[in-house]
Amino acid sequence: MTVKGLISTFTQQEDINFLLTNRIPRAAITRFMGWFSKIENPLVRDVSIACWRLFSDLDLSEANKTEFKSLHDCFTRELKPGLRPFDPDPAIVASPSDGIVGAFGEIADTELFQVKGAPYSLFDLLGDPHLVEQHRNGRFVTLRLTSSMYHRFHAPHDAHVGQVTLIHGDTWNVNPVALKRVERLFCKNERAVIRARLRTGEALTLVPVAAILVASIRLHLLDVTLNAQTRGPTVFPCDAEVRKGEELGWFEHGSTIIIIAPGDFAFSENIREGQRIRAGEPLMRKPMREAF
Template identity: 80%
Template structure:
C-alpha cells in the first residue's frame, strides 16, 4: 500500500472512531451507562466485564477484590495495598493518578494546549480570574486515564484543599482523536476545579475532567458525587487536610486530570508525552529552598 493509501486508511479509522464516540447522544448515553453499570446482576456483570476485556487491555490482577458486585464496582476498584508506593522525597510532587502523559509545559501567560496546535485559556478552563492569576506563566500537565486503568486519584503532596468548583458541561470523549478535532474540549466538558495549597505554601490546582460514559466524579473529602444531576452549590468551601498519597476520589470510567503548578516547579525526570505513569510516581520537582 502506498503512503497516500496508508494516510487515507488512518484518516478513515479516525473518522469512524470520532463518529462512534462523539456523534452520538452523548449525555443520554452517559446517563444510561451510569445506570447500567450499577446493575448488580451476575449475568449482566460478567457479560459487561467480558466485553470490556475484549476491547481493552483490562488487567484485574492488581485489584484488591477478585469478585465485583457490578460493572461500576469493577470500574472503581481498589488496588491491593502497597502497589502504588508514594515517592517520599519532600521535593517531589507525585502523580495523582495512573495515566498517559499528554500535553504539558509552560503556560504562556494564560494559554496552554490540549494537544499540539490546539490552545485554550486558563480562564475558559477555571472560570475564576483570581485563580488564573495564580497560575499565570506556570506549569501545566495533562494526564489521560484510559477505560481500563485504575480510576482512583490521590493527593500529589501534603496539602489543604480549600475550595472545589464544579462546572457543568458536555461529555465529549477525551481521546487524542477528539482533542485534535474539538476546540477547547477540556473547557466544554464537565469538570471539577480543586484548589489546593501545599504544606510549603504554593498553590497547586487539580482539574478532573469528565468524559462520555463517565461524567461522575466522586470526592471523598466532600462526601459527594458530582455529575449532570448535581444541583448546587456549584462552589463547595472546605478545609480538608490531606497527606501525599491520600485517596481523594474516583472517576466512574476513564478521563483526564489537568495539573497546574507554579512557574518555579520543574517536571520530574522521565516526564515525556506518551509515557505511562502511576499514582505516587514523581511528576514535578519543587524548587530547592
C-alpha cells in the same frame, strides 16, 4: 500500500472513531451507562466485564478483590495495599493517578494547549480570575486515564484543600482523536476544580475532567457525587489537610486530570508525551522552601 494510502486509511479510521464516540447522544448514553453499570446481576456483570476485556487491556490482577458486585464496582476498584507507593522525597510532586502523559509544558501567560496547535485559556478552564492569576506563566501536565486503568486519584503532595468547584458541561470523549478535532474540549466538558496549597505555600490545582460514559466524579472531601444531576451551589468550601498519596476520590470510567503548578517547578525526567505513568511516580520537582 503507498504512504498516501496509509495516511488515507488512518484518517478514515480516525473519522470512524470520532463518529462512534462523539456524534451520538452523549448525555443520554452517559446517563444510560451510569444506570447500567450499577446493575448488580451476575450475568450482566460477567458479560459486561468479558466484553470490556475483549476490547481493552483490562488487568484485574492488581485489584484488592476478585469478585465484583457490578460493572461499576469493577470500574472503581481499589488496588492491593502497597501497589502505588508515593515518592517520599518532599521535593517531588507525584502523579495523582495512573495515566498517559498528554500535553505538558509552560503556560504562556494564561494559555496552555490540549494538543500541539490547539490552545485554550486558563480562565476558560478554571472560571476564576483570581486562580488564573495564581497560575499565570505556570506549568501544566495532562494525564489521560483509559477505560481499563485504575480510576482512583490521590493527593500529589501534602497540601491544604480550600475549595472545590463543579463546572457543568458536555461529555465529549477525551481521546487523542477528539482532542485534535474539538477546540477547547476540556473547557467544554464537565469538570471539578480542586484548589490546593502545598504546605510551603505554592498553589497547586487539580482539574478532573469527565467524559462520555463518565460524568460523575466522587471526592472524599465532599458528601456529594459531582455530575450533571448535582443541584444547588456548585462551589464547595473545604478546609481539609491531605497527605501525599491519600486517596482523594475516583472517576466512574476513564477520563483526564490536569495538574497546574507554579512556573518554577521542573518536570521530572520521566515526563514525556505518550509516556505511561502510575500514581505515586515523580511528576514534577519543586524548589525546596521552608514550610509556613
